[in-house]
Amino acid sequence: MKRNIKTRDDVFLLVSTFYKKVRKNVILEAFFNNIKDWDEGLQRLTNFWVSNLFLKTKYLGNPLDIHVKVDNMHGNTISQEHFGQ
DSSP: OOOOOOSHHHHHHHHHHHHHHHHHOTTTHHHHTTOSOHHHHHHHHHHHHHHHHHOOOOOOSOHHHHHHHHHHHTTSOOOHHHHTO
16 A cells, blocks of 8 residues: 655655666666665665655755766666666
8 A cells, every 4th residue: 555755764665665676677787886875875865855845954965976876887778778677
């Protein structure tokens, strides 16, 4: 049953479930293999979404920077296909 996202715990559950699936996806997994500390990464991603959903400043950073860096590491091969997975 789907439910509304109301708390940080709800956001964390959504983020961690999503990335668990991403890490198993044969098309996407290569982009995420270099992440060494998934616990820290999931907390950072949760902070990003908490900041955006609840307008609470928890995330300090530029999400575009990491996406550009990962794309560069993979020969600029990230395409719209990857975002439709």
